[in-house]
Amino acid sequence: MSITPKVLLRSLSDQTRLRCLMLLIQEGELCVCELTHALDLIQPKISRHLASLRDMQIVNDRRAGQWIYYSINSVLPDWANELLQATLKGSKNEKQFKDDLKKLKGMPNRPNNRICA
Amino acid sequence: MSITPKVLLRSLSDQTRLRCLMLLIQEGELCVCELTHALDLIQPKISRHLASLRDMQIVNDRRAGQWIYYSINSVLPDWANELLQATLKGSKNEKQFKDDLKKLKGMPNRPNNRICA
């Protein structure tokens, strides 16, 4: 079964999950420590919300050494991708989003997440 | 100030508000009793959620005699309209949405909501 509007919208209704997803859409793949740094929240909180997004099949995870990388599920239905893109479009004006992105870019010692190093 | 993703997504996270909005997008303008009938919920519940959507400037209301008609705010930003359209696209497969629409169409004594009668 594929995701429903009910499930996706419920997930997007929490600010922490929304902020994570916006960064993931924009950046492609991020690990927990990058998201923790960018959002300036405690690690268990980020992990908990990412686990929830994984359970809803909105994101996928991949282990690489001690890091676990999350990314948007690549096989979401069209309407879901369109919904996420519309949300990103709306978020780009938001101070919160800009700040998160800036914080991410400025993170020291970012782990290298390139699959082909 | 215009609506934010945070506010719109929070509004869409409740099933009652989501169902109302999907019918409003599809049908243009509906009164409280039509929505109450279509969703098969009690009137105060519908009114409460519509008031919330009005407060968030997602819908407008208009009185016509004893009826109050609600419709999607016509000056939402592009991203918000795109988000709603994507949601509608995803909802059209859903049994819940189909049932709501069928119930609305089959409602006896629907008030006539045409502005120019």
Add this chain to the structure above:
DNA sequence: ATAATATATATGTTTGACCGTATATATGTC
């Protein structure tokens, strides 16, 4: 094996949002 780092999860608590019931308000009809 010990220590350090990254991530996940368990636990108990709190809070905000939704709920149903009751009631108030507004309009129309007789």
Add this chain to the structure above:
DNA sequence: GACATATATACGGTCAAACATATATATTAT
């Protein structure tokens, strides 16, 4: 005026979900 219909709101209760803290697990390095 009295009554019916449509809608809004106030009130108190309930519950899901989010929270912080503490701890467990996994990986890497020394």
